[in-house]
Amino acid sequence: EIVLTQSPGTLSLSPGERATLSCRASQRVSSSYLAWYQQKPGQAPRLLIYGASSRATGIPDRFSGSGSGTDFTLTISRLEPEDFAVYYCQHYVNSRLTFGGGTKVEIK
Amino acid sequence: QVQLVESGGGVVQPGGSLRLSCAASGFTFSSYGIHWVRQAPGKGLEWVTFIRYDGSYTYYADSVKGRFTISRDNSKNTLYLQMNSLRAEDTAVYYCAKDRYSGSDIDYWGQGTLVTVSS
Numbered sequence: 001e002i003v004l005t006q007s008p009g010t011l012s013l014s015p016g017e018r019a020t021l022s023c024r025a026s027q028r029v030s031s032s033y034l035a036w037y038q039q040k041p042g043q044a045p046r047l048l049i050y051g052a053s054s055r056a057t058g059i060p061d062r063f064s065g066s067g068s069g070t071d072f073t074l075t076i077s078r079l080e081p082e083d084f085a086v087y088y089c090q091h092y093v094n095s096r097l098t099f100g101g102g103t104k105v106e107i108k
Numbered sequence: 109q110v111q112l113v114e115s116g117g118g119v120v121q122p123g124g125s126l127r128l129s130c131a132a133s134g135f136t137f138s139s140y141g142i143h144w145v146r147q148a149p150g151k152g153l154e155w156v157t158f159i160r161y162d163g164s165y166t167y168y169a170d171s172v173k174g175r176f177t178i179s180r181d182n183s184k185n186t187l188y189l190q191m192n193s194l195r196a197e198d199t200a201v202y203y204c205a206k207d208r209y210s211g212s213d214i215d216y217w218g219q220g221t222l223v224t225v226s227s
Binding site for chain 2: 032033035037039043044045046047050056057088090092094095096097098099100101102
């Protein structure tokens, strides 16, 4: 079973700063099946990135994804007030999804 | 626009049963697989189960295998989750979620329905 470990657990930043979130897999995974989601309190998650680096429909270009093998990164180039939320990475294998534990991006 | 509306959540005693429904609209329901994903209070996301677009295949997390059953009625654009032998650790918000492509990730989520297992 592949385990996704996200770091840091919490990221304290100011609006306008750059956020770099990490997702590490316990074994090599296919980039085609690595996604990122944003979740705000009381809301359902929203797909940001799929295939490790493709932005979902309507996602601003300040969000970008990269990585391969076991190490993946979600970058928010300049944090907007609405970007403070929890972010999850997710992998797919054998018709099953696995989520990382999440990174909370909070206002410093 | 795509809409997924869950219903059927509530409070149930340990060992009890509950059936969740998810009404879909705004897309060709019969062409897409659907997932159930849950989130325990204050915790992260946990994938529960997936059903292919035609209902031909279903997949389950080990934590619910043998207790939960996913099904769909494409004539009614509705997804179901039958939950039996419920345990306290099944307490969570349950989201139904549309598959983006071949089960690999999720592009639309419902707002969720809360299931509480407690005596």
